[in-house]
Structures are given as C-alpha cells and as structure tokens.
Amino acid sequence: MPEELIETIKKEFRNLILDGTVSNNETYLTVKKDAAVRICDYLHHTLDFPLISIFATDDRAKDGCFKIHYVFSCKGDVFIIIKIKVEETTPRFATLTHKIPAANWYEREIQDMFGLAPVGHPDPRRLIHFEDWAAGLYPLRKDFDIRTKPDRVKGEYTYRKVEGEGVYEIPVGPVHAGVIEPGHFRFSVAGEPILNLEIRHFYTHKGVEKLFESVSLDKAVFLAERISGDNSAAHAVAFCQAVEKIAGIDIPPRAKYIRTILLELERMYNHMGDIAGIATDVAYPFGAAHANYLKERVMQLNEKVTGSRFLRGMNAIGGVRRDIGDKKDMILKELDLMQKDFKELMELLFNSPSVADRIETTGRITGEIAKGLHVVGPAGRASGIDSDVRRDHPYAAYSELTFKVPVLKTGDVNARTRVRADEVYESMALIRQALSDLPHGEIRTELKTIHDGCALGYSEAPRGETLYWVNISNNRIERCKVRDPSFCNWLSIEYAVLDNIVPDFPIINKSLSLSYSGNDM
C-alpha cells in the first residue's frame, strides 16, 4: 500500500520530488520549494488525506537551511511528510492556507518562532508573541538562548472590526469569571446573537518546545505530561512512542496493555468532567453534581492505581514505571459500579427537556468546516468525521482489542455530548478487555543507546489526535514538535458560535473541551 501510494505521487510530480526516504510508517519526500502548495493540495483534495501538522526545523548548522514539514495522515497506517528547504537569505515560503484552511495557525506559528514568513497568508498577524515582543527574535532558532528575557517594546494588536448599526463588542478575558485557563475572546454582537468571535490565545505560552531541546530524554517525558494537565497520559505515551520508534525498541506487551488502561481511564474522567461542565452550563445542577462525582471517583481510582490523580509519572521510555496488575479486581469492581451510575445519569440527562432545549442545534459545526479546519477528537466525530488514531494508526494494545468509534452527523452540542457518553462506555469495555487479556512479563525495556533519527509519535487523547515529531541527535532532542488536539480545534469555535446567543457561548466552549495550555505551550 505505501509503495503504490508513493509511486502514484512520484508519477504525478516526477520532476518536483528531489528525494524520498522511508522509515517505519513514515515517508519523507523532499520537494522543490515552489511545488509544495501543489503537492499538498493534491494530497489533501485529490487523495483526501488530512493535513495534520506543519512545522519547521532549524537545520542551518547541518544543511545550511531551514526546513518546513507538511504532515499528512494517510489510509493504511501511513504518514507522508512533504519537506521543503527554506534558505536563511530568503526567509519566505508560499502559504497553503488558501487551499487548506487548517494550515492557518501552523504557518503563523512558524512565522513567530522561526521568522519564516508565509507569503500571501490571509491573516499574517502575530500569533504566539504579543505586541510587546521585539521584532527579529525567534525563539526556536538555534541561536536564541532559552534564558533570554527580551525587553518589552511598544506595539499594538488590531482585532478584526465588525461595524454596523447596533453592533457592539464584548471583550472577555484573559482572567475569566470561572476557574478556567486564560484566553481572550472578543465578541461582536447585535443584541444577543453573535455576529463574529475572535479568539486570542497564547497567554500560557511557556516555551515548551524550546525547553524540550534543553532536557534529557528521561526528563522530557515529565515535561510532555505537563503540556496539557488533564491529557497527561496521552501526551506522555505519544512522546515515548516517538522516542521508542527512533530507538527501534518494542516495549513489552504488558506495558502496552497498561498504557491502554491508563489512556482509557484518562478518557473516562475527561469525558465525565466535560459532561458535568455542559450540565452546569445548561443549568442542570443535579446532573452536574452526579457527573462531577463520577469524575471524582475515576480520579480517586487513578490515585489508587498509579499514585497520581492525573496518571502522571507512569509512562517512561521503554514501557511503564509501575505495574497495575494487582489492582485488577479493584478496578473491575469500581468500573461496574460506575457504569451503572453513569448509565442512569445519562438516561436522566438526555431525557430532560430543559437540557435538550439548550443543547440541540446549539453551536453547530458543519462537516465541511470540520474537515477544512481538521477538527479532531469527539468534536470532529460529532460532525461526521470518522477518524480515531486508535483505529487508523493503532498503537499500544489497540490493534488487539475491539471497540467502536461513535460518529454522529449533526455537529451540535447534543452530538458532542452523546459522542462523549458513548465513548465512556467504550472506554469501560476497553479497560475490561485489557485487564482480562493482560499479558504476563516485564513492564519496561531498558533504553541503552539511541541513534540519531526522527519519528512521529501519536495517540488519541480525550480531546483527539495528539502528535509528536521528535528528532534526536547525539542523544539529545534536536527538535520536538508537539501538536495538541486543541491547536486544531480552537478555530472551529469561531464558526460554532455564529448566530448563537451570547449565553450559549459557555456551553459551546465546554462541549468542544479545548485546552488552552496544550494549544499555547
């Protein structure tokens, strides 16, 4: 399958492909700089492969240029990575956003972090750096020292303007009324309906990708765990898998199953928490209290099983750090009790007219928009996008377990809530399967030496597809690109809220369950 695919692409663009290498399930094609847009357009629109990431690397020391990578997820567990070279003397590349809207933020990120400008980008404003960041400073370039504290300069940020009779703006954030992460929302409204929403993020930007380049591999796992607090296990697994792929080690089967159990526990508590949040926002406190209680029970179970309510400190390169086999009976018992309670609660929640009134047709994301922006995870599946990393690019023990991927079409808050509820049952079933099939043996393989190389690591976090691209050189991380699912999904909220009323914004926001920290890093 991959060979055929590569042949098709090579035939189509014979003179434009300079070089091609294959490692594991990743095919790297170096192409002529000005051909990237054409080839990406072909992959995305003709072959129907979603663009899952764009990132740059600073290879000036080795190859005398920057490189930009376009990552496509293909059928049959294959990834195609299109590479172009960008010289320092001409720090520009052609934008892809006109063809693939999902490219929007990636290109602006590259502009801010590497100083490579996307020519023709429809919105070339800064993304990560604020107006007080001096021009000409690019943190991910190798000559930028992580400890630098640049002075603040004077500058201004311009928001999109919506004008007309009776139109006014509501600025919200970065410090919000509730206990949530910081971000700025600017609504343009006429009466109650929202005409436009502009989001401005990156308040929690901590320089994580740069930090990865200065820590050792063992320590980097803990950093990955802390990129998006409640998706710790998914991030850690994705990072570890990338490194394991480079090192060419196969982790013990028992570790694979334990990882699966951890990932599903994480999905359970996140989905329950999201359902609780939606119940709170539709003024259904009974449901919120019970869903929060269920979430708390999963988190307490996490603590008993792993010593951390967020499943932290469990994953390591080469496997897992603690065995959980002796907790099997406790987990199964708790699961049975929780499943019964969860089922009762979902019946009450979905049969409540007051809830239905608030969630049905609210915050609709059409399949077309979801596809264009590459909306991932439960939000994408609620808009008819049938993708799940666990099934499409199996990792851990998922290829040996059976599960369904719930997909709905309506794309409203109702659909997103139902997808989550269905996924909770699937997670419970997966944990049961994994526990009953739990293989015996070691839980960790020692990582002795690691040669230079690069690889993709991926996992399906509760929020969706999480992607790591790690490049290792001399036992150090040369570059680690992290793509949290929220980075894809944030822009969809600007479309989801249109024509909805301001009081429905919190429900829409909650139903999309977006991470600020994972997005900003």
Next chain:
Amino acid sequence: MTVDDEMEIMGQRLNRKIRALFGRSLSIREVDAGSCNACEVEVNALANPVYDMERFGIHIVASPRHADMLLVTGPVTRNMELALLKTANATPEPKLVVAMGSCACNGGIFGETYASGGGVDRFMPVDVYIPGCPPRPQAVIFGLMVAVDKLEQKIKKSEVKV
C-alpha cells in the same frame, strides 16, 4: 489524644476562624498564570460534592474586587504577567496571595525560560505555598487553612499600625 481527635479540633478551628474573620465566608479569586490546567481541575474538584468547600464558607468569586485571597497557579508566563499584576492590584487589602502547585511555587518543571517567569514570588509577595503537581484537593484545603491562619496575623498587624 488520637490523630482523629486532633484533626477534628483542627476542622472546628478552621470553621470558627473563617466565621470570626470573614463573617462566615472566605472569597477566593483563582488566577491561572500559565498552568497546565491540572491545578484548575483540582480547584474545580473542590466544588464537587466530595470536597464541597462551600461547607466551610469558602467561595470562588468572579471578580478580584470581591476577593480576600488570590489563588495563583502556573509559573507566571510573560504573556500573563500583566494580567496577573492587574488582578492583584484590583484585590482589596489586606489580601492573601497563595501559590498553588509546583510551577507557582518556583517554576516547577518549566523553570525559567524566555516565556516562563519561574514562580509567583518573583512578581509579588506570596503568603502561602502549596506544593504538589498538582496538589490533591485535600492538600489545597490544608493550604487554605494555613492561609487563613496567616491572614489572622496580617489583620492583627495592620490593626497595630492604625
């Protein structure tokens, strides 16, 4: 006296103190200064039926102007610094600043980078540190008890000055 008895007395003292100092309530404004969201999840957990901090009269309020205490999480990012200082300025004196989580205490795993400040006490005086990554909800409740104790001292001090 058993450990249980001791704890019982501690809980009663907390209740009494909150009543005497704040007229039955302690208002907290939570500020995320760049945390990973885990601390926020735990603060939200304090409101769930299991920990139910409202039973001690502890509330999360929507505005810093209504708050007695700022509960700060995260290492204070460059982009949040100004918002945090503005929030702190809007909180009436005598106020308490509590650094929750290892990042807020001294930067945690993020340490100091071009974008991360390396802890709340680099930007404003901190009254109480609650270590943990993130601290479990019980640890946060304990931290709030320590903070209430500190506020009592603060109020006494400011009375002497007058």
Next chain:
Amino acid sequence: MFDILIKTLRTGRVTSKYPIRQDIAPEGFRGKPELLPDKCTFCGECARVCPPGVIWLTKEKGEEKLTLSFCGCIFCGMCEEVCPGGAIRLSQEYELASKTKDDLLTIIRRSV
C-alpha cells in the same frame, strides 16, 4: 422528577469528612519525598535525574550536604527510582503547605 429524587436518595451522602477527619492518601501515593540519612551515600544520582532540578548536592568546609526542596518538586519519583541505597522514597504525606519556602527544604549532612 421522581427519577431525580430516587437517584439522589440512592446516592446518599458522598462528602468527605476532611479536614474534620484525617484522610490518608492511598498506598503508592506520590507524596512528600523523604530522605533517610543513614542510608544515603551522597552519590548525587538523585540530583542528576531530578527533572525540575530541586535536589542539590553541595560540598563546603569538609561537609557534604544534600538539599531537597519540595517547593518545585513534581513528585515524579525519579529520585526514588535511581537511588542505589533506597535512601529516598515518596511518602503518603501531602499536607505540605507552608508560609515560607525554607520550611519546604529537607537537608541532610555528613562530614568528610
């Protein structure tokens, strides 16, 4: 309506008694790291692996000093994992809040 009432009654009271009653963290909890001075060989392995770098091994005036600050500690347990003598372990203690940073230090010394 009755369904809600029935579920509420069936669930009963779930609120924990903390802090009125003590709440012991489960076994295996990643709590305050404890140093056992008589087992420590001052090899510095823990200081090397600590991800946030809050363990320091220093030498001064004929004295070796191992300082652990759980102020920035992320409770990952790497120190416990690498310690050859089992001199460091994560305890079940979690009530760590303090008014000063100095209270959050654990120091052990030995003369050389």
